[in-house]
Amino acid sequence: MWSFQAIGHGISSSFLDKIIQVAREFFEQPMEEKNKYSKTVVEFEGYGADPVPEEGQSLDWSDRLFLDVDPKDLQKFQFWPESPACFREVLKEYTEKTKMLTELTSKAMAKSLNLDENCFLNQFGERSILQARFNYYSKCQRPDLILGLKPHADGSGYTSILQDEVGLQVFNEDKWHTVPIVPHAILIVMGDQMEIITNGVFKSPVHRVLSNSERDRISVAMFYTPEKGKEIGPEEGLVDGERPKLFKKVKDYADIHWGYYQRGMRALHTAEA
Ligand SMILES: O=C(O)CCC(=O)C(=O)O
Numbered sequence: 001m002w003s004f005q006a007i008g009h010g011i012s013s014s015f016l017d018k019i020i021q022v023a024r025e026f027f028e029q030p031m032e033e034k035n036k037y038s039k040t041v042v043e044f045e046g047y048g049a050d051p052v053p054e055e056g057q058s059l060d061w062s063d064r065l066f067l068d069v070d071p072k073d074l075q076k077f078q079f080w081p082e083s084p085a086c087f088r089e090v091l092k093e094y095t096e097k098t099k100m101l102t103e104l105t106s107k108a109m110a111k112s113l114n115l116d117e118n119c120f121l122n123q124f125g126e127r128s129i130l131q132a133r134f135n136y137y138s139k140c141q142r143p144d145l146i147l148g149l150k151p152h153a154d155g156s157g158y159t160s161i162l163q164d165e166v167g168l169q170v171f172n173e174d175k176w177h178t179v180p181i182v183p184h185a186i187l188i189v190m191g192d193q194m195e196i197i198t199n200g201v202f203k204s205p206v207h208r209v210l211s212n213s214e215r216d217r218i219s220v221a222m223f224y225t226p227e228k229g230k231e232i233g234p235e236e237g238l239v240d241g242e243r244p245k246l247f248k249k250v251k252d253y254a255d256i257h258w259g260y261y262q263r264g265m266r267a268l269h270t271a272e273a
């Protein structure tokens, strides 16, 4: 399993529409307003494109706002938009709802593998991290020439994605598959750290976003990642004679992943046993 669409998650449709709406309002503002929240070259957080460390690497046809949202003491309000006026309040509420969703999802995934329902939550730790990435893909005259977002696998534990248009594709069995829009479903995509924790039973899929000449697109990705400095590794219940340990213990894997991601490369091999 690499991804699924969560429905019946208890987050109201009107609230999900509201998040997409405030994201859209933020991105539709003049550059001058958005640049108040710009990140510098070295920072992760804030408004603007990801850095491209080396010449000749592909740029994405998209606009981003990246924010640490949980634990609360990691929130840096200098990067949180004040316009639209309800932005901060809506994001705080979505953070709380996403936390509840990750708890439910982690338990359900553990039970599906006949593991103790708290085992994934324990690996992620008390201070597990949530980061929000708002993506805006504007219309593009030449969608044949440029991608909205380059192929990558997430460095998170797993990621929940809200999307308002098709465009996201997942690579599986030698083909790109377009993820359908299920209204008000939240797409859960495994990241590399769940592949490590499940000893390869769950896979972290390579995915990308196409650009589109007719419609723009908003997505809100929430990256759920183990706490800083905490070691994670394959669950003992998923290791046996037939399935030896495929990965070693790692910590702060997301930082390692980032260096590779920027160069359009996968990082999972760095965790192989
Ligand atoms: O825009 C999307 O649907 C996916 C975004 C994504 O893959 C990411 O931000 O890592």
Ligand SMILES: [Fe+2]
Residues within 6 Å of the ligand: 152, 153, 154, 159, 207
């Ligand atoms: Fe992604």
